[in-house]
Amino acid sequence: MANLNEKLALLSQTNPDEKYLKYRSFEESQKLSSTYEIGTNRYDYDNLNEDGAYEKPKLDVKGKLRKSLKCNPLTILYSLIPVLEWLPKYEWKKNISYDILSGITVAIMHIPQGMAYGLLGNVPAITGLYMAFFPVLIYFVFGTSRHVSIGTFAIVCLMTGKVVNSYGIPDEEDLISASANHTMMATDSIYTKTEVAVTVTFCVAILQFVMYVFRLGVIANLLSDVLVSGFTCACAFHVVSSQLKDLLGISVTKRQGLFSMLLTIYDAVMELPNCNNNAVLISFVVIVLSIINNEILKPRLATRTKVPFPIELVAVVLGTATSYLMDFKSNYNVTVIGEIPTGLPNMTIPRFELIPSIISDAVIITIVSYAITISMALIFAQKLQYDVNANQELFALGCANIGGSFSGAMPVAASLSRSMIQQTVGGTSQLASVVSCLFILIILVWVGPLFQFLPRSVLASIIVVALKGMLKQCEKLPVYFRMDKWDGIIWLFTFLVTAVFSITMGLASSIILSIVLLFYKGQHSQSSILGNLSGTDFYLDIKRYQAVTEIPGMKILRYCGSLNFSTKTSFKGTVFKAVGYNSKAPKAAKKRNGDENDVVANGREEGNSLLAIKYLILDCTALTYIDPAGVEQMKIVVDALRKTGIEVFMVGCSGPVYEMIKTCDKYQDKESSYIMFPTIATAVTFAKAHSSS
Numbered sequence: 001m002a003n004l005n006e007k008l009a010l011l012s013q014t015n016p017d018e019k020y021l022k023y024r025s026f027e028e029s030q031k032l033s034s035t036y037e038i039g040t041n042r043y044d045y046d047n048l049n050e051d052g053a054y055e056k057p058k059l060d061v062k063g064k065l066r067k068s069l070k071c072n073p074l075t076i077l078y079s080l081i082p083v084l085e086w087l088p089k090y091e092w093k094k095n096i097s098y099d100i101l102s103g104i105t106v107a108i109m110h111i112p113q114g115m116a117y118g119l120l121g122n123v124p125a126i127t128g129l130y131m132a133f134f135p136v137l138i139y140f141v142f143g144t145s146r147h148v149s150i151g152t153f154a155i156v157c158l159m160t161g162k163v164v165n166s167y168g169i170p171d172e173e174d175l176i177s178a179s180a181n182h183t184m185m186a187t188d189s190i191y192t193k194t195e196v197a198v199t200v201t202f203c204v205a206i207l208q209f210v211m212y213v214f215r216l217g218v219i220a221n222l223l224s225d226v227l228v229s230g231f232t233c234a235c236a237f238h239v240v241s242s243q244l245k246d247l248l249g250i251s252v253t254k255r256q257g258l259f260s261m262l263l264t265i266y267d268a269v270m271e272l273p274n275c276n277n278n279a280v281l282i283s284f285v286v287i288v289l290s291i292i293n294n295e296i297l298k299p300r301l302a303t304r305t306k307v308p309f310p311i312e313l314v315a316v317v318l319g320t321a322t323s324y325l326m327d328f329k330s331n332y333n334v335t336v337i338g339e340i341p342t343g344l345p346n347m348t349i350p351r352f353e354l355i356p357s358i359i360s361d362a363v364i365i366t367i368v369s370y371a372i373t374i375s376m377a378l379i380f381a382q383k384l385q386y387d388v389n390a391n392q393e394l395f396a397l398g399c400a401n402i403g404g405s406f407s408g409a410m411p412v413a414a415s416l417s418r419s420m421i422q423q424t425v426g427g428t429s430q431l432a433s434v435v436s437c438l439f440i441l442i443i444l445v446w447v448g449p450l451f452q453f454l455p456r457s458v459l460a461s462i463i464v465v466a467l468k469g470m471l472k473q474c475e476k477l478p479v480y481f482r483m484d485k486w487d488g489i490i491w492l493f494t495f496l497v498t499a500v501f502s503i504t505m506g507l508a509s510s511i512i513l514s515i516v517l518l519f520y521k522g523q524h525s526q527s528s529i530l531g532n533l534s535g536t537d538f539y540l541d542i543k544r545y546q547a548v549t550e551i552p553g554m555k556i557l558r559y560c561g562s563l564n565f566s567t568k569t570s571f572k573g574t575v576f577k578a579v580g581y582n583s584k585a586p587k588a589a590k591k592r593n594g595d596e597n598d599v600v601a602n603g604r605e606e607g608n609s610l611l612a613i614k615y616l617i618l619d620c621t622a623l624t625y626i627d628p629a630g631v632e633q634m635k636i637v638v639d640a641l642r643k644t645g646i647e648v649f650m651v652g653c654s655g656p657v658y659e660m661i662k663t664c665d666k667y668q669d670k671e672s673s674y675i676m677f678p679t680i681a682t683a684v685t686f687a688k689a690h691s692s693s
Contacts, residue, residue: 103435249276525561
């Protein structure tokens, strides 16, 4: 400190203009505690680094390698099987009653949703209940989220159903519909629909294991909230269009490929004269009662109890009982679910030879299911303050899908509605899922066959009502456009491509668009001219702050973004434009007479503002990254302006930027042409003092 005070005293004595040495804090005065060359005192980065004992952090490769190789078997076991760590610490007396209540409530939701989404996947309705049993038990062992409810998810089931419909043997109902609509349907498939579904599940599991091994969970980050909103909203319309057949009781061919949703809607409209009035009446009653419950009764009931009224289960029970008593199928020609097997499913083996044909669809399903699950897991973890391991979630989902692929299940994901109920009712851990599985087991073993009389229109109505939240995401489009036009463009593009063309094309193209926009934004850095707020050391954007003024003889330019091989040209143009320098004028003058003096003069004749500028201060506090090409471009710009008599100062460089500049100077054997200051204030003070001297 004594050395600093001596330097400060020397600086005060050598500079007669004391007004430039008066800073608004002691810390700022300390920055003038060193001397340098050119006959005028300044405090730059070299002085700051000397006084602050600057040292580049060393990369301890050996230490990191030693740490990574130092494995604790117990830690590895706990990370792979989290239940071994948290279950012994579980507070049974405090939490078990809440988990039991939560598990029963979720199981009641699983029953109608499982059967409905099973049909959505073009497989037997009982498949949805299989998904609520085996994969859920496996996730209980390997998962790290305490509240997500694993099982059926509408969009994943729909995407799987598209694959099943493409490669599975058409059932009798599909053939009748195709014949009634005079359309062709491939009948040469050798795979049952369940075989196709479990093969898709197996593919998804393997892909999730691969992502786990290579720690590729970050891929889900490419699915921004805006993209997911547009994608799920479009998928919801796909789901609704697929349910028109059961809602209206009509025969509609299952469309595939491009424009499938539009063609399905067209087919349904053409078949309206042939709709079954009884099926329409059932759908209307179930939808109206569900809406009344959700919009009127549910909010009032929520003020008294956390347990929601199970309107879906009531609709299933009443629909089944009424259909059985009145024999809807024979008397009113209403389509019912049909035979439901009892007991646990037989072991199924995926058809491995089918994998090459469905792998592209499996990739999309993998990304969507993981993105949805980890998003919900992180939401609950942040809300309730516990940790979720994103990579372990991949492993848990992979294990759950492996188990599902050998037990007749489709790919699983987290359900927002069930997860919210599981947390709202008071569930504290995945023990609630175990309780739910026990309840589902009773349904599978004893109660399942009772639902064979359930009208399919009831399940279709439950699906449509459950999609209300996704469908209402259309209302967010104007908000996205008002907040950021690019977000609005991504949402609209994702929605239109997914809805008009196909789900796979919509997700793939929207991810590509997001990457392109990220690259585009990275190449278009922001810059602004700064002025001084009188009486302070604040330097602000002159376009946004009307009270600031530019300092005579100086241009202060703030550059925001990265300076690399792809942005170096735009950086040079930004700097030259700021000072009014025309890089083409010197070349034209040199071509005319070859006089170097004329070169300098013509470069400065582009405007009186350039003639008046003596200093350019580059504010690099927002310069996020610079590479060797950027360093070389910076030197070119500095040398070009210096020839015109403009001195360039760089201020506020971050540690990595400063180190890259010094490294390039060292290995290129070039003397540094930069003058760098810690802050704009120190650079302005030096420039004023230098001009005076």
